[in-house]
Amino acid sequence: MSGPLSIAILGAGNMGGALLGGILKAGVVDKDHVLATTRTEEHANALRDRYGCTVLAGGNCIAAGQASLIVLATKPPVVPKVVDEIRDVLRPDQILVTLAAALPMAVVEKRLRTPMPVFRAMPNIPVVVEEGAIAYCANAQARPEHHLIVDRLFRSVGVVCTVEEELMDAVTALSGSGPAYVYMVIEAFIAGGVKMGLSREVATRLAEQTVLGSAKHVRQSMLHPAILRDEVTTPGGTTIVAIHELERHGLRSMLISAIETATRHAKERSRALAQRLDQSA
Numbered sequence: 001m002s003g004p005l006s007i008a009i010l011g012a013g014n015m016g017g018a019l020l021g022g023i024l025k026a027g028v029v030d031k032d033h034v035l036a037t038t039r040t041e042e043h044a045n046a047l048r049d050r051y052g053c054t055v056l057a058g059g060n061c062i063a064a065g066q067a068s069l070i071v072l073a074t075k076p077p078v079v080p081k082v083v084d085e086i087r088d089v090l091r092p093d094q095i096l097v098t099l100a101a102a103l104p105m106a107v108v109e110k111r112l113r114t115p116m117p118v119f120r121a122m123p124n125i126p127v128v129v130e131e132g133a134i135a136y137c138a139n140a141q142a143r144p145e146h147h148l149i150v151d152r153l154f155r156s157v158g159v160v161c162t163v164e165e166e167l168m169d170a171v172t173a174l175s176g177s178g179p180a181y182v183y184m185v186i187e188a189f190i191a192g193g194v195k196m197g198l199s200r201e202v203a204t205r206l207a208e209q210t211v212l213g214s215a216k217h218v219r220q221s222m223l224h225p226a227i228l229r230d231e232v233t234t235p236g237g238t239t240i241v242a243i244h245e246l247e248r249h250g251l252r253s254m255l256i257s258a259i260e261t262a263t264r265h266a267k268e269r270s271r272a273l274a275q276r277l278d279q280s281a
């Protein structure tokens, strides 16, 4: 790959749009080196107004042909159709990144005319505030220089891990869907505060900062969360009473089960989607 990095985001919806906003804010590329596509003109206009970059409704081939790195950000069942649409303009010196949950890389690779570096990444929605959690894997064509580019792209909008593809469903269940669980926790903290008489505004500020600060403390102290929890739990104090209540309702067990069930669901969806695509090929 030569020349400056140029990025095409095909299907700039919730995730593609968040990534677009994040990479522009982080300055990975400027608005002249990023193109996005949507299905509808209405959405393309809204993104153009918001980010000032080129956004084409249905212009996947034009966008893919001009970029050095192409992000497939449509819903998973649409990804194979988009690959079929753009495969004639793809070149081996480009990089293809799929964000689709529950869609094996092999499904994408099988539809390509020519082998090329393919990455399967699972970002999460906080990429929009440059605090995403992103895990990715890559195919055999991906060389170290391709890894560097993809790594740089995602590092600009969050924390990056690499995993084997077989673990991508677990990633989807933990960090891909994870923001939804944390939003529920924040929502419940706010409701608890409001129930006990705090104003909504004060409860919201305290709840969001408690989650943000605790996560930062875990990272910076590099201590196990159980040790940090013990440190704030005074014998006979208020915290242990609340912890007992949380344990009685099975908080940790519930979260472990949620991630286990979501992983299983992602695996089943992945199998079903691959099977359906094989039958229709």
Ligand SMILES: NC(=O)c1ccc[n+]([C@@H]2O[C@H](COP(=O)([O-])OP(=O)(O)OC[C@H]3O[C@@H](n4cnc5c(N)ncnc54)[C@H](OP(=O)(O)O)[C@@H]3O)[C@@H](O)[C@H]2O)c1
Pocket: 010, 011, 012, 013, 014, 015, 016, 037, 038, 039, 040, 041, 043, 044, 058, 060, 073, 074, 075, 076, 078, 082, 099, 100, 101, 102, 122, 123, 124, 125, 176, 177
């Ligand atoms: N949302 C998350 O938190 C999250 C997390 C991790 C991974 N992902 C992955 O990210 C992908 C997108 O999910 P999402 O939640 O962002 O979905 P979404 O909000 O529905 O976005 C999909 C976008 O694709 C566009 N689109 C549909 N068909 C198209 C086509 N043929 N050509 C170009 N654009 C087309 C749609 O355009 P219009 O708006 O004009 O209809 C829409 O903007 C999925 O594969 C998902 O697994 C999402």
